[in-house]
Amino acid sequence: MSSDGAHARVHFPVDVSPVALxxxxxxxxGVSLVGDIVTTFVGLHMGLAESNPIARSAIEGYGLVGMIALKAFAVGIGLVCRPLLPVAYRAIVPAGLAVPWTAAVFINLYMISTVI
Known part of the structure; x- marks a missing residue:
């Protein structure tokens, strides 16, 4: 890690451009969004419950369409906020969506494995 005085710079072992990242x-x-939706509905069909109250409400009210709309809304907010950041920091927007959804996939898979 180095600093130019105003910004810290991280040096990756390979050259990764901000655009590629x-x-x-x-x-x-995209992968985590699909994985979260699929594992959520598999878990629900196996008798598990949705722990996120907002997602639970969307699913109870509108089913799969509600869940997709909720995810689309989150992605939309990210796309609207993305241009507000400098190019070097724009990867934080999709990372902020992907990390919790990827964690949710693993949690869902674990919970499904306890029911099987």
Missing amino acids: ERFCWILV
């Missing part, structure tokens, strides 16, 4: 993070958003 952001692209990877958006791909991870």
Whole structure:
């Protein structure tokens, strides 16, 4: 890590451009979004309950469409906020979506494995 006085710079072992990192993070958003939706509905069909009250309300009221709309809303907020950041920091937006959704996939998989 080095600093130019105003910004800390992290040096990766390989050269990763901010654009490439952001692209990877958006791909991870897509994969984790689908994984979260699929594992959530598999768990619900196996008798598990949704622990997120907002997601639970969307699912109870509108089913799969409600869950997709909720995820689309979150991605939309991210896309609206993305241009507010400098290019070097834009990957934080998809990372902020992908990290919790990826964690949710693993939690869902664990919970499903306890029911099987």
